[in-house]
Amino acid sequence: MKEIVILGGGYAGLRALRFLQKSKGGFHITLVDRNDYHYESTDLHEVAAGTQPAEKILYPIEDVVDPDVTTFVQASVEKIDRDDQEVSLDNGETLSYDYLIVALGFRSESFGIEGVDDNSLPMVNVKTAIAVHDHIIAQMEDYKETHNPDDLKIVVCGAGFTGIELLGALNDNRNEFAEIAGVAPERIELYVVEAVTRLLPMMPEELADYGVAKLESWGVKFLTGKPIKAIKPQTVVYQTNAETGETDELTANTIIWTTGVSGSKVIDDSGFSAKRGRMMVDSDLRDPDYRNVYLIGDCSAVMDPESNRPFPTTAQISLAMGELAAKNILAQLAGRETGDFTYEPLGTVASIGNTHAFGVLGNGGKTVKGYAASALKKLIMDRALTETGGSKELFAKGRFDLYH
Numbered sequence: 001m002k003e004i005v006i007l008g009g010g011y012a013g014l015r016a017l018r019f020l021q022k023s024k025g026g027f028h029i030t031l032v033d034r035n036d037y038h039y040e041s042t043d044l045h046e047v048a049a050g051t052q053p054a055e056k057i058l059y060p061i062e063d064v065v066d067p068d069v070t071t072f073v074q075a076s077v078e079k080i081d082r083d084d085q086e087v088s089l090d091n092g093e094t095l096s097y098d099y100l101i102v103a104l105g106f107r108s109e110s111f112g113i114e115g116v117d118d119n120s121l122p123m124v125n126v127k128t129a130i131a132v133h134d135h136i137i138a139q140m141e142d143y144k145e146t147h148n149p150d151d152l153k154i155v156v157c158g159a160g161f162t163g164i165e166l167l168g169a170l171n172d173n174r175n176e177f178a179e180i181a182g183v184a185p186e187r188i189e190l191y192v193v194e195a196v197t198r199l200l201p202m203m204p205e206e207l208a209d210y211g212v213a214k215l216e217s218w219g220v221k222f223l224t225g226k227p228i229k230a231i232k233p234q235t236v237v238y239q240t241n242a243e244t245g246e247t248d249e250l251t252a253n254t255i256i257w258t259t260g261v262s263g264s265k266v267i268d269d270s271g272f273s274a275k276r277g278r279m280m281v282d283s284d285l286r287d288p289d290y291r292n293v294y295l296i297g298d299c300s301a302v303m304d305p306e307s308n309r310p311f312p313t314t315a316q317i318s319l320a321m322g323e324l325a326a327k328n329i330l331a332q333l334a335g336r337e338t339g340d341f342t343y344e345p346l347g348t349v350a351s352i353g354n355t356h357a358f359g360v361l362g363n364g365g366k367t368v369k370g371y372a373a374s375a376l377k378k379l380i381m382d383r384a385l386t387e388t389g390g391s392k393e394l395f396a397k398g399r400f401d402l403y404h
Contacts, residue, residue: 168352
């Protein structure tokens, strides 16, 4: 019996698992993840802001596992040996495989900027998102005793998709923060520091400008065109003049790092030809040198023939990659040719709070804003939940209140 090993229980890994389990072919699957739960990483900003409890965005991996086909191992992956077809785990176990799907997810990327790891808060998993929220609440409680104005300041480093959605969720929870601190909501100051001036390049410029203007109308302060040079204790150092190198500083007792992510460190440690933890794969998602190894999700870079650039690392794309990797392994087992990766987006929608969003529908370029965009965002989230966890998890964790 052939052995298929899937590393990672995120969007890509669970989608591959569910597709393979349905076929019930002549193989066994081993799924490995460091957690015993799957979490919706696209919703981490809500946990960090406190607008959703962590329990809302996660569910047990065992709910998805078919024990007749799959064995789940809770452990961290340490190294992949593609020559010997083995995976080393931190529990001392070594797994052998005939086919391997690498879907190990992402980690925070500091880009070598001094002080990021020591003086800012990452938001890359459930634990770090909870830590962000706990930290904010602690600062609000501290303000009641010290009246330190920096307790009321929250700085988001990076105005990418994650940063923008986090700012919207933080604004949603402004009243709660203010109540804890004993101040008026407008006293809670939200900042974002970003190196570029053209934000959200995956969207039309006028739509991105709309989102920024909406956040600004709610009091969010944008410092764009200001590359971050260092994070000192309670201080963001950013460049104000590229020619002279002049810098300025913004003090705050909450500094959240959302500037970038890279693929799993395991990719680098295992000798893959990768950049920032992402390996360029063939069009069928396989390792160019090891034809039984698939890299998908945040560990994978596959070229988009239309833009001639790698597809971005989004949940929708990860789900599509997971399904194709499963289909291609079934094709290999049956002696058929593998298929190439293609992608038809449902839409790219950024939420700025629970009831407001903006985005683009499919490939047509039609824009959507406000409540309609917010409803679409929740429908996209529900579809992702269905594709990883099935109807059970959809009914337990889905977003069905589309209007509030």
